[in-house]
Structures are given as C-alpha cells and as structure tokens.
Amino acid sequence: MKIKVATAEDNKLLADSIREKLGLFPDDIEFKYRAVNGVDLLKKLNADSSVDTILMDIEMPEMDGIEATHQVSRLFPQIKIIMLTVFDDEDKIFRSIQAGAMGYLLKDETPDTICNGIKEIMEGGAPMSPTIAAKSLALLRNPNKLIQEENQEDYDLTKREIEVLAKLSQGLDYLEISEVLFISPFTVRKHIENIYRKLQVHNKMTAVKKAIQHKII
Amino acid sequence: MKIKVATAEDNKLLADSIREKLGLFPDDIEFKYRAVNGVDLLKKLNADSSVDTILMDIEMPEMDGIEATHQVSRLFPQIKIIMLTVFDDEDKIFRSIQAGAMGYLLKDETPDTICNGIKEIMEGGAPMSPTIAAKSLALLRNPNKLIQEENQEDYDLTKREIEVLAKLSQGLDYLEISEVLFISPFTVRKHIENIYRKLQVHNKMTAVKKAIQHKII
DNA sequence: AAGGCAATAAGGTAAATGCCGTATTTTTAA
C-alpha cells in the first residue's frame, strides 16, 4: 500500500522540487496534491481527505502552516503532519509540535531522508532533522520557558552572560564556572560584573532571582 | 579523528554485545572502556576523561544511568551522552533528557543505527529511536505534566529557618537579615548552616533554588 | 523532672565574592 502524500507550500519552485523528490520513490509514495496555503489545504482536504501525511511549509499567505496544522489535526486527526521548512528556531518548532505536527524536517534534506521520514511517521515515529531533534530536547530540558513567553524585558545580556548566569543559578562558584566554560575565572568574574550592572543588582542571589523572574534563564 | 566511546552497562553480555557492534566500525569509533555502573563510570572518567560520548544504560547498581548522566554532564559537560536502554516510558525519557542526555536509543537498534547515532551526536544532533522521538514530542505537547508536582518533600525546616530563607532569596546578607529579624548575625549564620544541612546544599544559590522548586518559599 | 529541640549568641578561619582597574583578542555589524 503506497503512502498518500500531500504538500502545502506557497512557493511553486519549492513545491515542484518537493514533488520531484517524492517522485523518486514511486513504489512507496503516491503524491495526491499540493495546496498553496492553509485555506487551500483545508478546502482540498474537505474534498478528498484520503491523505496519509502532509508535508507542511510554515510561512504561507492566508493561513500559515502552524495554524493549518492546528486545524488539520483537529479535523483530520488520522492525518500525520511533517513540517518541511527552512526555519529551525525553537519557537517555531515548539508551536508546530503544539499544533500537532508529528515530524519536522528542514527543506535541504535529501530525497532519501524525506522519504524515510514519511515512512517513519506512518510507523508511529517522529522524523526530525538532527538539529531539530537537538532543539526539541533542549526545549524538554527547560519546560519552564515553554509555559509562558511573557518575558524579554531585554536587559541586553549577551549569550555568554546568560550562560554564566545559568551556571550561577546551579550554585557553581567562579572557579567551577570557569572550568565548565573553559575560560579563566577572571573572565567569569568580569562577566558577572557586567551582569550585575545590566540587571542592576549586586549579588548572585538577586541576579539569579531577577533572571528567573524575567525568564532570562 | 575517531570518536572515543565509552559504555556504562552492568550486564556483561549486553556490554560485550555493544562493544561488538561498535567494533564493526573500526574507522569511525574507538572503544575506550566499559563501566559497570555510574560510580565506576565516574571513577574511570576521573582517571581518563578523553571520551567523546558515552552509551549509558539506565538500570545499574550503585548509581543508575540517569543519576550518572546528571553527574557526568555536570562534571564533564563536553561529553555527549546517549541513553542506550530497553526502557521507553515517558518518565525515563524525560528524566534522562533533564539529566542532560543528548540522545536516546533503544537496545535493539542495529549496529548501523548506533554508529550513526554516535556520529550524529558529535555533530550536534540528537539521535533518537523513532518511538522515543515520538514520545519526546508527546511530552512537548503537554508541557504541563512536566512541571513537576514532586514537591513537598518535607525537609523539616523550622518556621524561623523558612523566614531566613525568604530573606536570603531577597538578596539580603547575614547582617541585613539579622537586622530585619532582630537577631544576632551569628544566629543568622547558624540558621543558614542548619538550612544547608537540611536541604543538603552548600551555598545560598542552591538553597534558594531548591526552596523555590520545592515550594518551601 | 528530664530530655529534646528550636532559637539564640559568639569566635576563628579559609575561601569566595563584589568592585575597582587595565588590556588584548575575537566576533559582529555597519
């Protein structure tokens, strides 16, 4: 039994490219149709819902891929959705998963990988590009920051400073942080000084507390 | 450059089997050593930490794989850990990820899959068996149940100790707390010592963090 | 009445921290 696949992709060139890739596996995959946005997809599904899996772009006019995923998994829960996009930021990943996507592949994946992903999803798996998988786990590691996104009062902390802050919150002292981050303890002290200045605090406790309150860490 | 791999696995037969599988890829993988439990692993790592990735069993005597993962990622954060186990329940998956595991493979995976997983993890990916990936996403879909209702473990803090802890969390130092509570700074120190002992921590940061996590304050 | 515990108070000391500098290299952005 061939797997029935549809795509939602506004860019014609990309849509053709995807279809071409799928065409390399005529024994496994049957291409059903291509929608140009979420609204179009829902229309087509209403006319013909005999689709096993959908390759879903994210940025599309009318209705984007995340909202479309939401609707499809509500109206056609048996259909598995794989996000197929260029975006790899944690926010889009998380919202896609929340919307009901069961897989998340980046657009530059090989035809082979995409075909395997389609097979995998039909067997109850969750195909993800490596970086996506890593970021999913990162999200799982900090479930807190998933709960709200009401943060970012922007204290202009640098990435490194946030790293240091995170280690601080784990109770590591300067020396331990320096060992973990492979930098000199003097540098750690300097980072912490800068953190204090930016957060307008004067000790570790309040720095970490403020960072937690503002969801910086 | 070959990837240096160690294993933590109490069962000798399984450990030999893993080693055998790794042996199929002599060009890619260098097997360093096998630990029989978490304690043994930490000992071996202290003697020789030149390991890129660890294949970690979960159920082991002395110290299990999750606790070992926790320790290793704290002490040797550059080492990537792949859980290699028969367990596929959400709880173990989640706790492993939380502990710092970057990959999660089931023991019946083919040698090829395991080798690819090792390569993938070294490239910043997150190798997961399909069912594990699916369950990870399921966890992401309901972050609520992750949030932990595992508090109230009753650390037997006295009322006064909790008061002190609250002031600590506001960033006050010993002297300031003593002024607020109308007691001697020596007494504050003593309270804090007792708090550390009861919470099993050794500095303000972790004491407050633990207190917050366990809803003591 | 006696033992147990919380709360209080005090002192010593080594280590860690917070705050003030300066200065070089690396990365990023314009």
Added chain:
DNA sequence: TTAAAAATACGGCATTTACCTTATTGCCTT
C-alpha cells in the same frame, strides 16, 4: 573594511560567606 561589541585575561582589596566549635535560654513532651 572599519568600528563597535563581546569575550577573553589579569591583579588588588575589602567584605562576605561557609564551615567549624561551644554555649545559654526557653519551650514542649514525656
């Protein structure tokens, strides 16, 4: 390709912290 920002490294110094010890008082509970 420059200029700015970030990250790195180092030193001095006063203060704070963490850990050790001892000791007194008062309040419960048996």
